[in-house]
Amino acid sequence: xxxxTRLAFFGGVYSNSLALEAALTHAKRSSADGLYAxxxxxxxxxxxxxxxxxxxxxxxxxxxxxxxxxLSSGAEDCHCGYTDPRDxxxxxxxxxxxxxxxxxxxxxxxxxxxxxxxxxxxxxxVLLVHGSxxxxxxxxxxxxxxxxxxxxxxxxxxxxxLVCTHTGLPWTRLLxxxxxxxxxxxxxxxxxxxxxxxxxxRLTFGRDVSVEFVPVEYDHEELARRMREERLxxxxxxxxxxxxxxxxxxxxxxxxxxxxxx
Numbered sequence: 001x002x003x004x005t006r007l008a009f010f011g012g013v014y015s016n017s018l019a020l021e022a023a024l025t026h027a028k029r030s031s032a033d034g035l036y037a038x039x040x041x042x043x044x045x046x047x048x049x050x051x052x053x054x055x056x057x058x059x060x061x062x063x064x065x066x067x068x069x070x071l072s073s074g075a076e077d078c079h080c081g082y083t084d085p086r087d088x089x090x091x092x093x094x095x096x097x098x099x100x101x102x103x104x105x106x107x108x109x110x111x112x113x114x115x116x117x118x119x120x121x122x123x124x125x126v127l128l129v130h131g132s133x134x135x136x137x138x139x140x141x142x143x144x145x146x147x148x149x150x151x152x153x154x155x156x157x158x159x160x161x162l163v164c165t166h167t168g169l170p171w172t173r174l175l176x177x178x179x180x181x182x183x184x185x186x187x188x189x190x191x192x193x194x195x196x197x198x199x200x201x202r203l204t205f206g207r208d209v210s211v212e213f214v215p216v217e218y219d220h221e222e223l224a225r226r227m228r229e230e231r232l233x234x235x236x237x238x239x240x241x242x243x244x245x246x247x248x249x250x251x252x253x254x255x256x257x258x259x260x261x262x
Contacts, residue, residue, distance in 0.1 A: 004206040008032040011165030014188020015045030019198050022218040024058050038165040039065020039130040042098035044188050046230040052106050063117050065130040066137040068110035081137035084250030122205035127159035131166040142171040143255035154179045170199045172211045190243040192260040196220045
């Protein structure tokens with residue numbers, strides 16, 4: 001068999017230390033050769049400071065998301081990119097909680113993280129970003145990202161493989177040029193599919209590049225309990241408990257929203 005390299009990519013953790021631990025355990029058992037986190041370590045969930053030691057102890061290579069950019073610079077909001085007032089209302093609650101509960105030590109650490117990371121794997125140029133190569137909080141949706149747009153974006157970025165997150169929904173597309181886009185999804189909350197598990201992306205590089213979205217089961221009931229203790233919004237807890245998004249819905253394109261309950 002030809003030599004292969006297996007890499008694991010984790011989208012927004014959103015303070016979900018339980019899911020992060022479960023994903024890392026699975027990735028290591030699956031013989032991952034490298035572990036990468038694509039930012040947004042806080043937000044949505046409880047106890048954000050519990051996430052960072054887990055990342056460091058596991059040797060995860062990390063980049064900034066919009067949360068790290070905002071928290072490390074003392075911004076007043078998450079710069080999540082929402083435009084709807086209801087979306088922004090819940091985003092502000094999440095950001096304010098995370099800002100209060102994240103120590104100054106970890107905010108300083110966030111400032112040291114790069115906004116992008118480039119890898120050379122099996123002769124392919126791999127670019128890691130949070131939102132897109134153009135903007136840290138750009139949403140790359142499956143239904144609204146035409147092939148021509150993605151081809152130009154990867155060509156302009158000099159990338160054969162682009163790995164991103166930010167939307168919360170995993171997807172991948174092989175382009176006519178042979179380039180590939182992968183949205184790794186997120187570990188922080190379910191993918192609006194009525195399932196309580198979360199997802200990460202595993203890429204195998206050999207003669208070709210294969211992509212697998214790996215479901216991660218974790219103790220979501222314990223997460224919900226911690227969220228209640230921290231008096232986080234009931235809407236957030238409902239999402240963790242049911243697998244359906246109750247917030248950040250207005251930003252969803254029509255096709256993505258149709259898949260959900262609300």
